[in-house]
Structures are given as C-alpha cells and as structure tokens.
Amino acid sequence: MEEKLDLICILGPTASGKTALAVALAKKLNGEIISADSRQVYRGMDIGTGKDLEEYSNVPYHLIDILDAGEIYGVGQFQKDFNRVLREIKSRNRIPILCGGTGLYIQAVLQNFSHTYIPRDFALRDSLIHREYAELKQLFEGLPKAQSFNADTSTHKRLIRAIEIAKWLENNELIEEANLSIEPIIFGINLDLNTRRQNISKRLRERFDKGLIEEVQQLLDKGISADMLIFYGLEYKIITQHLQGDYSLEECFSKLEIAIHQFAKRQMTYFRKMEKDGLEIHWINQNSLTERLDFITKFVP
Incomplete structure (x- = not known):
C-alpha cells in the first residue's frame, strides 16, 4: 500500500549542501521547497544568507524574499506563513519539502510550539x-x-x-491553536568535522569574491541601520563592524570564519536537542548528491 507523506524535511548545518539536495529531491518527487532560514526571508540579503537562487532552477520555492531588510521576522510569523504555504502546496497535490538550518523554526512547526x-x-x-x-x-x-x-x-x-x-x-x-496534521520524515546532513570546516571556509572565500562586503555596504546606503545589521548576526554583524573601522579586512575574514564554525556547531547541538525532544532524524553521512538521494529513497519511494 502506497503511503502519502505529509512533509519531507531536510536539515543540516551551514554549507552542508541542503539546497542542492532539496532541489534534486523536489525534481524527483514533483515537490516544492519551503525555506526554513531565519534570514533568507529578507530581500537584499542574498550573498550573506546563501540564497543561491540559481540552484532552484524551475523548482518552486517559498518564504524567501518576503520582507525588506530592516524589518523584524520571528518564529511565530514563520509558523503562520508555513501553515499557509503548506496548505497551498497540498492543494496542488505536490510534495512539500521543508529545507533549512534554523532549528527553532523547524521544530516550532513540526511540534506546534504555542509559546512563540x-x-x-x-x-x-x-x-x-x-x-x-x-x-x-x-x-x-x-x-x-x-x-x-x-x-x-x-x-x-x-x-x-x-x-x-x-x-x-x-x-x-x-x-492552544488548531494545527495542521503533519507527519514529517526528517533527514539531517551529518558531515564529518573536517569536511564541514573546509566547506565553510571555501564558501566564505567565494562569498567575499562575489561581493559580500559590497552587499552590506549597499544595505547601509539604503538606510538600514548598523544596529539592525549587527542584530542580524554573523556576516552582517562582523562586516558592518569592519565597515565602521573596528576590524581590518584580514581580521574581519578571520573573525567571521571562526564565528561561522561556531554557528555550525550550535546548529548541530540544536538538532540533537530536537531528537531528545522526540523528533526522529535520519542522518545522511554520504557526501555526494547521488549517494544522498539514494539514501533518502530507502525511506521515500
């Protein structure tokens, strides 16, 4: 008997290849992607958040570029937006694929957090x-x-x-609010530490080459306050401080590289917390896209 899955979730730390895997899976299953990234919701914050929109090809995606940079977005609003988008995708008889690295957002919709x-x-x-x-x-x-x-x-x-x-x-x-009936199957990308660190450093250099510093300067030029960019954290925080004269370019890169490594570690810690809270995660240890897809097809026909 064929089982219809309500939701497929792909999570993992930064620079682990989540988007590429979600896109390949969406093409295979006639799916649509729902982003679970707390900063990709903002327009104009492209390089720093790693939107990589060209990766999506013709696969529909949601909850990216829905607000102007400078606005505030939180997990409560994400839950409302997620529920709306999930209903829309189901109405089209397509497979929803939740993809991202913001563990709190993912757990909030899968376990219906009310306190948000x-x-x-x-x-x-x-x-x-x-x-x-x-x-x-x-x-x-x-x-x-x-x-x-x-x-x-x-x-x-x-x-x-x-x-x-x-x-x-x-x-x-x-x-308690009524919630959609969700039966997720969750896959987590689990890179070994050395590979994860290499991926982060390589991608950071690529983002600097693509104009990451210029992107932050453009946001400042548009009138977004330095305090707000610092609030957004990581790339936007440290590069804003560099542009304010707090760090040299070399110091900026070094501090940012360390901060992202620490962030990835915190992401993995949160995903382990999700498991302790009752969410089963099927961990993918393979590095190639083909191997990752083969792993998922053991669970998803």
Whole structure:
C-alpha cells in the first residue's frame, strides 16, 4: 500500500549542501521547497544568507524574499506563513519539502510550539540586554515556568526571549491553536568535522569574491541601520563592524570564519536537542548528491 507523506524535511548545518539536495529531491518527487532560514526571508540579503537562487532552477520555492531588510521576522510569523504555504502546496497535490538550518523554526512547526505567539516585553528586554549570559541563565532556571516549554537558550538573545516567555506564563494561560496534521520524515546532513570546516571556509572565500562586503555596504546606503545589521548576526554583524573601522579586512575574514564554525556547531547541538525532544532524524553521512538521494529513497519511494 502506497503511503502519502505529509512533509519531507531536510536539515543540516551551514554549507552542508541542503539546497542542492532539496532541489534534486523536489525534481524527483514533483515537490516544492519551503525555506526554513531565519534570514533568507529578507530581500537584499542574498550573498550573506546563501540564497543561491540559481540552484532552484524551475523548482518552486517559498518564504524567501518576503520582507525588506530592516524589518523584524520571528518564529511565530514563520509558523503562520508555513501553515499557509503548506496548505497551498497540498492543494496542488505536490510534495512539500521543508529545507533549512534554523532549528527553532523547524521544530516550532513540526511540534506546534504555542509559546512563540507570546508578545514581546520591551521593558523587560531593556532591563536584561546588558546582563551577562551566565547571570541570565541562572535567572531563567530559577523561574517557576522555565521547564514548562522547550526553551532554546543557545544565545544571549534567545535566552532573553526564554525569560520573557517564562515570565509571561506565570500570569497567563496559553490557548492552544488548531494545527495542521503533519507527519514529517526528517533527514539531517551529518558531515564529518573536517569536511564541514573546509566547506565553510571555501564558501566564505567565494562569498567575499562575489561581493559580500559590497552587499552590506549597499544595505547601509539604503538606510538600514548598523544596529539592525549587527542584530542580524554573523556576516552582517562582523562586516558592518569592519565597515565602521573596528576590524581590518584580514581580521574581519578571520573573525567571521571562526564565528561561522561556531554557528555550525550550535546548529548541530540544536538538532540533537530536537531528537531528545522526540523528533526522529535520519542522518545522511554520504557526501555526494547521488549517494544522498539514494539514501533518502530507502525511506521515500
């Protein structure tokens, strides 16, 4: 008996070849790709976020270039957009393929996180922003509602959001929203450390050659504040600081290379957390595209 899959998910760290695999799979299965990348939603942030739109060929893709750079987009909005796009793809009788490296976004839609709709408390954020990570972690762990949801505390910014949620839950009750019935099959690209590091360094050099610094300067010239670009992190943060005179070009590249390696490590840590939270991930250890497709076809006819 043929089983119809509700959703195929392909995740992995940066520079692991997720897009190429998702595109090849979409062509094979008559699929459409839903991006799960927290920064590819912004127009004008192309090189730094690795959109590589030419890779998609004639495969339809969604949730890329939906906002102007300078705007704020979060996981709650992603959940709403994802549910809408998923319904649209299903209405066309095509296979939805969720592809990306933002683990929080992926887990939120697969496990229907309700706390993402909790409003922001800007006064609380202002009171926490300059406190050290260790101090914030201790504060969070001491809150009565800290263990009532799957908090991502991997960064200073996300830890503040976790505190915000936990404090809101002390005085409010969540109302569960109806969610689409999703039965995902999840594949994760698992590169060995040396290959992952080589891929990251090689791609970073290519992005500098393609005009990454010029892209950040153009965003600044359009009126997007340096603070906002720094908020977007990684390439946009460190290159903005370089353009402000904080780092030489050589220092900029070196700091960015280290930061991306650290980011990839955090991504893998989060994916392992997803497994502990009950999501089964079929890990792909092969490096070639053909071998990766062959692995997936063991699970997907």
